[in-house]
Amino acid sequence: MNIRVECVPCLLNQALSAARVLGLGDRAARRLMLRCAEELRWLKWDEPAPLMGRRVHRILSEVTGDPDPYRGVKDASTDAALALLPGMEAVVAAAPDPFLAAVRVAIAGNVIDFGTGGRPAMGVEEAASTALSLDVDEATVESLRRRIGEAQDVLFLADNAGELVFDRPLLDLIGADKVTVVVRGGPVINDATLRDARRAGLTDRYTVVTSGVDIPGIWLPECSADTLDRFERADLVLSKGQGNFETLDGQARPVFFLFLVKCVSVASSLGVELHEAMVRTQ
Numbered sequence: 001m002n003i004r005v006e007c008v009p010c011l012l013n014q015a016l017s018a019a020r021v022l023g024l025g026d027r028a029a030r031r032l033m034l035r036c037a038e039e040l041r042w043l044k045w046d047e048p049a050p051l052m053g054r055r056v057h058r059i060l061s062e063v064t065g066d067p068d069p070y071r072g073v074k075d076a077s078t079d080a081a082l083a084l085l086p087g088m089e090a091v092v093a094a095a096p097d098p099f100l101a102a103v104r105v106a107i108a109g110n111v112i113d114f115g116t117g118g119r120p121a122m123g124v125e126e127a128a129s130t131a132l133s134l135d136v137d138e139a140t141v142e143s144l145r146r147r148i149g150e151a152q153d154v155l156f157l158a159d160n161a162g163e164l165v166f167d168r169p170l171l172d173l174i175g176a177d178k179v180t181v182v183v184r185g186g187p188v189i190n191d192a193t194l195r196d197a198r199r200a201g202l203t204d205r206y207t208v209v210t211s212g213v214d215i216p217g218i219w220l221p222e223c224s225a226d227t228l229d230r231f232e233r234a235d236l237v238l239s240k241g242q243g244n245f246e247t248l249d250g251q252a253r254p255v256f257f258l259f260l261v262k263c264v265s266v267a268s269s270l271g272v273e274l275h276e277a278m279v280r281t282q
Contacts, residue, residue, distance in 0.1 A: 001048055001049075001245070001246045001247075001249040001250070001266070001269060002045060002046055002047065002048060003043065003044070003045055003047060003048060003049045003052065004049075004265045004269075006263070006264055006265045006268075007049045007052070007263075007265055008040060008043070010049075010263060010265075011036065011040065011049070011052055011053065011056055012033065012036060012037065012040070014053065014056055014189075015032055015033055015036040015056055015059075015060065016029070016033060018032070018056075018060050018069075018189075019032055019033070021070075021073065022060075022064065022069055022070075024063070024064070028063055028064070031063055032059060032060060032063045035059045035062075035063065036056050036059055039052075039055050039056070039059060040052070048217065048219070048246040048247045048249075049246055049265070050215055050216045050217035050219065050243045050246055050247050051215060051217075051219060051247075053188070053189065053215075053216045053217075053243070054188055054214055054215045054216065057187075057188045057189055057214075057216075058214075061187075067186075067187055068187035068193075069187075070187070070189060070190045071187070073190055074160075074161035074162065074190050074192075074196055075161075075199065077112050077124060077160075077161055077162025077163075077190065078161050078162050078164070078165060078196060078199050078200050080124040080125070080162065081109070081112075081124050081128075081162045081163075081164075081165035081166060081200070082165055082200065082201070084124065084125065084128045084165075085165055085168065087128070088105055088128055088131070088166070088169060089168075089169055091105075091131075091132065092105060092169040095132070098169075098173065099141075099145050099170075099173055100136075100138065100141055101131075101132055101169075102169040102170040102172075102173050103136065103141055103144070103170060103258065103279065104131050104132055104134045104136060104277075105128070105131045105132075105166050105169055105170070106166055106167050106169070106170045106240065106258055107131075107134055107136065107258050107259065107260060107277045107278075107279070108128065108130060108131035108134060108166060109131075109160075109162070109163035109164075109165070109166025109167060110159060110160070110163055110166075110240065110241055110242075110258070110259050110260045111260060112124060112160050112161075112162040112163045112166075112190070124162060128166075131166075134277045135276075135277060136277050136279045137278075137279045137280075140256075140279040140280065140281060141279050143281065144238070144256050144279065144281070147235075147236050147256070148174055148236060148238075150235070151178065151234075151235035151236040152178055152235055153178055153180070153233065153234050153235045153236075154174055154178055154179045154180070154234065154235065154236045154237075154238060155179075155180055155182065155230050155231060155234035155236070155237045155238070156171065156174070156179050156180065156181045156182065156238050156240070157182050157218050157237065157238065157239040157240060157241075157244050157248075158181050158182060158183050158192050158197070158240055158241075159191065159192065159240040159241030159243065159244060159259075160190050160191055160192055160241065161190050161191070161192045161193075161196035161199075161200070162190070162200075163192070163240070163241070164183075164192050164196060164197060164200040164202055165200050165201075167240065168200075168201070168202070168205075171202075171205070171206060172205075174238075176205050176206050179206055179207070180206070180207045180208075180209060180230060180234075181197065181202055181206050181207065181208045181209070182208075182209055182210065182211055182218070182227060182230070183196065183197050183208060183209075183210055183211070184210065184211055184213070184214060184215070184216070185210040185211045185212040185213045185214055185224070186213070186214030187214060188214045188215065188216050189216055191216045191243070193210070194208065194210055209226060209227065209230070210224070210227075211223050211224065211227050212224025212226070212227055215247070216243040217241075217243035217244050217246055217247030217248070218231075218239070218244050218247050218248055219247045220247075220248075220251070231253075232253070236256070237253065237254070237255045237256070238255075238256045238258070239255050239256065239257045239258070239259075240258050240259065241258075241259050242259045242260070242261065242262050242263070242266055244257070244259070245257045245259055245266070245278075245280075246266065249282065250282070251282070254281060254282060255281065255282055256279070256280070256281045257278060257279070257280045257281070257282075258278065258279055259277075259278050260275060260276070260277055260278070261273070261274055261275060261276045261278060262274070262275070
């Protein structure tokens with residue numbers, strides 16, 4: 001999905017929100033905003049927005065002098081989600097349809113995103129408490145259930161730190177013996193890296209690899225050879241998050257997407273409402 005005009009003010013708002021979330025002083029915040037505004041001159045309209053998101057994050061890292069400025073935010077989100085995990089697992093296990101419940105919990109975790117406005121739409125606790133009330137396309141969920149049952153090799157494209165914990169009930173139902181989780185190749189906003197996967201308890205349970213790049217999405221032209229090989233060989237690719245949707249939309253191979261619609265550009269492109277829960281395949 002190529003970047004749209006509406007993405008430009010959103011990218012600047014990301015920079016401003018980052019300055020506020022990270023507690024930057026006015027001088028550093030002004031420097032960050034001006035650098036980002038200058039960078040937008042080189043914006044490429046035939047590329048997805050997450051590529052410019054990476055450039056914004058790199059400027060933020062330069063201004064703060066920290067290659068992973070969201071580390072503290074990510075750790076707090078992960079720890080809060082881990083505290084809620086036993087309850088989420090119990091709710092999923094007791095649900096009339098545990099698979100549907102696990103899909104809803106995984107999508108609910110997608111609210112933990114500091115790249116679309118600075119602060120998540122709701123807290124980790126509220127996300128967990130409202131998960132089972134999410135309205136999802138149950139017909140597509142059934143299709144996903146069937147495809148997972150038939151698959152021997154499932155590639156799970158992860159999104160944000162903290163959100164990873166919400167993914168665990170679904171990953172357990174898929175089966176550790178056939179799922180491989182892909183995280184980012186380096187810090188970018190609050191997206192999950194190998195360090196975050198380790199903190200969330202994923203590396204002890206599943207095979208976890210990195211995309212090889214610090215883009216808040218899966219941009220195949222820059223992914224590692226290992227990731228590309230896994231992407232092509234997998235029986236099923238299951239993608240979490242809006243950034244992955246933006247970078248993978250239109251790919252030739254089928255992909256199942258689970259995410260919350262977080263911006264007007266994506267909502268308009270899909271013909272849906274803002275904040276709608278998506279279970280979508282292409």
